[in-house]
Each structure stands twice: as C-alpha cells, then as structure tokens.
Amino acid sequence: MSNRAVIHSDQAPEAIGTYSQAVKVGQTVYLSGQIPLIPETMQLVDGDVEAQVVRVFENLSAVCEAAGGSLQELVKLNIYLTDLSNFETVNQVMARYFKQPYPARAAIGVAALPKGAQVEMDGVLVVA
Numbered sequence: 001m002s003n004r005a006v007i008h009s010d011q012a013p014e015a016i017g018t019y020s021q022a023v024k025v026g027q028t029v030y031l032s033g034q035i036p037l038i039p040e041t042m043q044l045v046d047g048d049v050e051a052q053v054v055r056v057f058e059n060l061s062a063v064c065e066a067a068g069g070s071l072q073e074l075v076k077l078n079i080y081l082t083d084l085s086n087f088e089t090v091n092q093v094m095a096r097y098f099k100q101p102y103p104a105r106a107a108i109g110v111a112a113l114p115k116g117a118q119v120e121m122d123g124v125l126v127v128a
Contacts, residue, residue, distance in 0.1 A: 013042055034122070053094075057093065069127040076123050
C-alpha cells in the first residue's frame with residue numbers, strides 16, 4: 001500500500017512486539033493497544049486503576065498527536081479491562097479527556113493483559 005504510513009511518538013511507549021504504535025491509511029489511523037506504561041521507563045505506572053487509565057489516555061493522546069489529530073477525533077475506542085467493576089472509573093476519567101460527540105466504544109472483560117496491566121485501549125482515529 002503506497003498510502004500507508006507508520007506513526008510514532010517518543011511521548012508514548014515503544015512497541016514491545018512486532019507492531020507499530022499506529023498505522024495511517026488515507027485519513028484513517030489505526031491505533032495499537034496502549035497499556036499504562038511510562039514512556040521513559042517502560043514500566044507500569046504506580047497507583048490504582050485510575051492512574052492506569054489516565055496513563056493509557058496520555059499514551060493514546062501522544063500517538064493521536066503524532067498522527068496529526070487528537071483524542072477528540074477518535075471514532076472508535078476499544079477498552080479491555082481485567083475487572084469490569086472498574087468500568088465506572090474508566091467513564092469518570094474518560095469524561096476528563098473527551099467532549100461530545102463521544103467515540104463509539106466497546107468495553108471487554110479479559111483474563112489478563114501484558115505486564116500485569118489492568119487496562120488496555122486501542123482505537124481508530126480519522127484526521128483531516
């Protein structure tokens with residue numbers, strides 16, 4: 001594909017496998033999953049699930065900005081939680097980062113996430 005571009009931000013964690021932080025095709029950006037890693041140390045953020053959710057949104061935001069957009073241009077957000085009882089915390093933190101119209105969203109309970117994270121998110125962004 002000639003119109004495919006790899007997106008990278010030093011303000012987000014390096015990929016820990018065989019993937020890119022995001023790939024842009026035309027005006028659509030496909031964001032890889034972000035867990036609450038601190039970019040500088042590649043360690044999980046200290047604190048509770050709220051701290052992890054904040055770090056994930058910060059990581060996603062950095063990749064969105066590298067792609068020429070922002071979280072507000074997300075059209076689809078997928079949230080993976082090891083404990084679905086934390087969903088209200090996700091909603092509270094999400095309200096700090098988004099205004100209407102909100103992206104389409106899915107919340108999925110999973111048994112485990114990389115590095116013992118409690119939350120992971122990926123999404124689709126459309127930029128002008």
